[in-house]
Amino acid sequence: MMRIFRRYPRVVIGGTLLAILVGLSLLAPWIAPYDPIKLSVANRLKPPSEKFWFGTDAYGRDVLSRTLWGGQISLLIAVSVAFASTVIGTSIGLIAGYFRAMDAVVMRVMDGLMAIPGILLAVAMLSLSKASVQTVIIAITIPEIPRVVRLVRAVVLSLREQTFVSGAISSGSRLPRILFRHILPNALTPIIVQATYIAASAVLIEAYLGFLGVGTPPETPSWGNIIAEGRNFIMLAIWSVLFPGLFLGTMVLSINILGDGIRDMLDPRIAKRI
Amino acid sequence: MFGYIVRRILMTIPVMLVVAVVVFLLLHLSPGDPAAIIAGDNATDEDIQRIRVSLGFDRPLLTQFTLWIGALVQGDLGVSVFNKVSVWELIVQRMEPTLMLAATTMGFAVLIAVPVGVLAAWKAGSWIDHLIMGIAVLAFSAPVFLIGYGLVYQFARVWRILPVQGYTPMAQDFTGFWQHLVLPAITLGLVFAALLARMTRSTMMDVLNEDYIRTARAKGLAPSAVLIRHALKNAAVPIVTTIGLGIALLIGGVVVTESVFAIPGIGRLTIEAVTQRDYPVIQGVILIASFVYVLINLGIDLTYALLDPRIRY
Numbered sequence: 001m002m003r004i005f006r007r008y009p010r011v012v013i014g015g016t017l018l019a020i021l022v023g024l025s026l027l028a029p030w031i032a033p034y035d036p037i038k039l040s041v042a043n044r045l046k047p048p049s050e051k052f053w054f055g056t057d058a059y060g061r062d063v064l065s066r067t068l069w070g071g072q073i074s075l076l077i078a079v080s081v082a083f084a085s086t087v088i089g090t091s092i093g094l095i096a097g098y099f100r101a102m103d104a105v106v107m108r109v110m111d112g113l114m115a116i117p118g119i120l121l122a123v124a125m126l127s128l129s130k131a132s133v134q135t136v137i138i139a140i141t142i143p144e145i146p147r148v149v150r151l152v153r154a155v156v157l158s159l160r161e162q163t164f165v166s167g168a169i170s171s172g173s174r175l176p177r178i179l180f181r182h183i184l185p186n187a188l189t190p191i192i193v194q195a196t197y198i199a200a201s202a203v204l205i206e207a208y209l210g211f212l213g214v215g216t217p218p219e220t221p222s223w224g225n226i227i228a229e230g231r232n233f234i235m236l237a238i239w240s241v242l243f244p245g246l247f248l249g250t251m252v253l254s255i256n257i258l259g260d261g262i263r264d265m266l267d268p269r270i271a272k273r274i
Numbered sequence: 275m276f277g278y279i280v281r282r283i284l285m286t287i288p289v290m291l292v293v294a295v296v297v298f299l300l301l302h303l304s305p306g307d308p309a310a311i312i313a314g315d316n317a318t319d320e321d322i323q324r325i326r327v328s329l330g331f332d333r334p335l336l337t338q339f340t341l342w343i344g345a346l347v348q349g350d351l352g353v354s355v356f357n358k359v360s361v362w363e364l365i366v367q368r369m370e371p372t373l374m375l376a377a378t379t380m381g382f383a384v385l386i387a388v389p390v391g392v393l394a395a396w397k398a399g400s401w402i403d404h405l406i407m408g409i410a411v412l413a414f415s416a417p418v419f420l421i422g423y424g425l426v427y428q429f430a431r432v433w434r435i436l437p438v439q440g441y442t443p444m445a446q447d448f449t450g451f452w453q454h455l456v457l458p459a460i461t462l463g464l465v466f467a468a469l470l471a472r473m474t475r476s477t478m479m480d481v482l483n484e485d486y487i488r489t490a491r492a493k494g495l496a497p498s499a500v501l502i503r504h505a506l507k508n509a510a511v512p513i514v515t516t517i518g519l520g521i522a523l524l525i526g527g528v529v530v531t532e533s534v535f536a537i538p539g540i541g542r543l544t545i546e547a548v549t550q551r552d553y554p555v556i557q558g559v560i561l562i563a564s565f566v567y568v569l570i571n572l573g574i575d576l577t578y579a580l581l582d583p584r585i586r587y
Contacts, residue, residue, distance in 0.1 A: 112292020115564040119526035120544065124297075124556050127548040128304035128311055200415065207417055208530050212545055227419060231534075234423055235431065235438075245420040253415035260411070 010261030017254035021247065025071025032065035036221045045237045055239035057230060066221040067244045073222040074203045074251060077137055081202035082195045084141045089148025090191055094179055096149060097156025107153070110146040118143030119208060126214040136216050140205050144198050151194055155187040189266040196259035200252045207248050223248045275579070282575055286568050293564045294346060297557050298339055312355055312551045325355065329554075351561065352554035356547075361558035364543060371441045372539035374451075375458055376528055380517075382463035383470055388513065390467075391474025395482060396501055398475075406471065413468035418527060422461040422534035429457060439536040458535045462527045469523070473516040474509075481509040511578050518574040525563050 005012045024031070033053075040060030048055040054063035096106040113121075122139040129135045159165050159182075168182050209215035210224015211231070218225055223244045230240030301308045309326035310317070317325075326332050330341065345352065351361035394406040430438040436457060442450035481487065482505055490500045529541030536542075540559055547555035 108288040109292050111289045112296065114522065115289055115293055115567050116296065116560055117522045117525040117529075117563050117567070119529055120560050120563055121296075123529070123544060123548060124300055124560055125304070127551065127553075127556060128300065128308075204415075204417060208526075211419055211530065212533055212548075214545075214548055227417075231419070231423070234426075238423070238427060241419070241423055245417055245423075249416050249420055252417070253412060256411050256415050 008261055008265050010257050011265055012261075014254045014256070014258030014261050017250065018258055021071060021251050021254065022075060024068055025075055028065075028068035028072060032062075032068045034062035034065045036061065036066045036069040037219065045233060045240075047237070048239055054243040055237060057226070057237070057240045058233050059229075063226070063230075063240050063243055066226050067223070067247050069221045070223040070226055070244060071247065071251070073133065073216065073220060074206055074248070076133065077140065077206045078199040078202045078255070080137045081140045081144065082199035084137065085144040085198055086148055086191055086195045088141070089145045090152050090184075090187075092145070093149040093152025094156060094183065097153040098160070098179065098183070103153070106149070110149050113143065114146045114150075116143070119205065122205065122209060123212060123214050126209065131215070131217045133216050133220070136206060136209060139209070140202050144201070148191070148194060148198075151190055152187055155190060156183055159183050159186055189263075192266070193259055193263040196255055196262060200255035200259065203248065203255070204252050278579055279576060282572065282579070286572055289568055290565065293561065293568075294343060295339075297560050298342060301553055301557070302335060302338075308553070312553050314551055329355075346561070351558040354547075354552050354555050356550040356552040356555075361554050364555060365540065365558055365562055368538060368540050368543045370443060370539075371537045372528055372532070372541065374444065374455060375462070375531065375537060375539065376524060378455055378459040379462045379466060379524065379528070379531075382459050383467035384517065386463070387467040387470035388474055391471040392478055392501065392506060394471065394475045395478030396497075398479060403475075407475070410468040410471045413464050414472075416465065418461060418465060418530045419534050421464060422458070422531065425457045425461060426535075441535075441537045441539075454535075454537075458531050458537060461534070462524075462531045465527060466520070466524055469520060470517060473520075474513050477509045477512045477516070478505060480512075481505045484508070511582060514574055514578070518571045521567050521570055525567065 028036075038061065040056070043052070043056045043060035045058055046052055046056040046060075052062050052064065054067060056062055057066070092106060092110075096103045096110075121143045125139040125142070126135060165178065165182050168178050173182075206215060206222065207224040207227060210222050210226075211228045213228060215224045215228075216222045218229075226244040227241050227248075230237065230244070234241055304311070307322070307326075309322045309329065309331050312329070313322045313325050330338050333341075342352075349362065351365070353360055354364055357364065390406055394403045397403050426438055429436040436453055437450075441454050444451040487500060487504055490504045491497075495504075528539070529544060531537070532539045532541035533545060540563070544556060544559045546552075547559070
């Protein structure tokens with residue numbers, strides 16, 4: 001155990017921190033002391049105490065319980081966005097990198113998508129659809145796709161020149177075999193690292209969208225929504241922004257550290273440089 | 275040379291065209307009737323029909339797109355559904371705070387990130403490098419509102435030396451302008467500086483591995499001369515290019531920061547437009563923001579083509 005820690009400290013630190021947060025969020029139904037959405041006029045804006053560890057919000061709801069439940073939504077969004085954007089981005093990237101004819105068109109479309117600031121694009125998409133967790137996932141996923149496409153395309157272009165790929169091509173391997181047997185496994189490391197960074201940024205963007213008032217439906221106890229409601233009472237009750245904000249920051253931090261660690265672990269060549 | 279400049283300028287056309295198509299299709303591919311969405315939940319059928327006709331939604335899609343693009347090329351972004359003012363005018367009114375915040379943030383971030391990133395690359399693997407990169411991960415993982423409200427709490431509530439929120443135009447009150455701008459710029463600047471420091475470090479590491487750096491060291495040049503005259507000079511192009519690409523992130527950050535500090539800029543305009551379902555304004559903001567991003571990156575590439583004789587395609 002100590003040896004693993006000494007070799008890959010970031011994987012251990014990031015992974016442990018993330019595991020604790022994931023555990024707390026998943027256990028929310030059992031460990032949360034109160035109902036996250038139950039209003040209680042008598043307990044409005046109570047500061048942190050033994051009864052309410054993180055205090056209460058303007059509707060008398062327990063901030064600790066809401067924060068724990070909010071973690072579930074952030075996790076769901078992080079995993080879905082990372083999965084969807086890598087799968088879609090990898091497919092498009094493989095096509096663009098392998099079929100030269102498609103390359104120019106696909107990459108111009110990706111350049112165009114990348115020119116639109118991601119948060120603005122997400123805000124615009126959400127302003128047109130009914131707020132739900134699914135629409136938030138789609139709105140965060142689409143701006144992330146071009147980054148994956150560019151990465152995968154660059155890897156495919158360099159792999160094409162390698163002898164084992166040109167060998168496979170000239171020995172008459174069929175296309176699916178070349179793509180999935182030879183190219184994809186060798187492109188996997190950077191894709192996995194990219195996926196963790198996307199997961200971290202998805203957690204952050206979900207909170208920003210909620211904060212801006214276009215995220216998940218207001219009654220959902222997501223971190224973005226808790227902070228968005230808490231900001232109106234920031235000078236009276238900083239705890240309703242501080243605690244969910246700290247959870248949010250810690251989750252993003254742990255995923256980013258884990259991503260750096262995985263990058264170092266899977267590809268020692270890059271580790272020396274970055 | 276001339277050929278490169280022309281090609282680089284022509285390259286922006288398909289990019290902007292894609293942006294325009296995406297912005298146009300957003301409204302038309304979204305589930306539901308766009309006229310009904312803009313009209314809102316309490317609208318009567320008559321209201322919806324009026325909006326449909328006034329925005330041209332009753333015509334075929336291709337006709338709508340041609341008309342819309344034709345107007346765009348002439349600089350006509352349409353008219354706000356809510357205010358009945360031209361979108362262009364609304365954006366110009368809100369431009370100043372956003373530009374000031376973005377420029378100050380950028381300046382602050384570059385001033386911190388470049389020296390710190392260079393230092394980390396120079397001392398790669400040492401405790402200084404680990405400390406700098408550790409702080410960088412911490413800073414770009416931190417939510418903008420957490421840093422923002424933290425600073426507001428300390429400076430405006432506890433120490434009472436800076437205003438809580440708002441914005442004062444520079445022409446109106448120079449001191450007040452800076453007092454209002456310093457916290458938002460630090461907030462966003464810290465996040466952006468962390469990203470830039472990471473990029474600067476990895477770019478510098480690449481350059482420091484080059485043969486000419488070893489030669490410069492071997493011939494006995496002072497470390498500072500190697501670092502600044504040989505390494506940084508050559509790393510400058512990729513560093514500035516990554517800064518240019520980071521502008522899309524900066525614009526996103528500005529939207530959130532404006533909301534934290536109640537700055538009446540483009541970000542707030544966007545959020546107001548979203549609550550009022552003022553779709554022409556949302557479209558206009560996205561188009562202008564993307565256009566600015568494309569233009570800045572064009573400017574960076576062209577400047578380097580002029581300054582650096584190695585850049586030729």
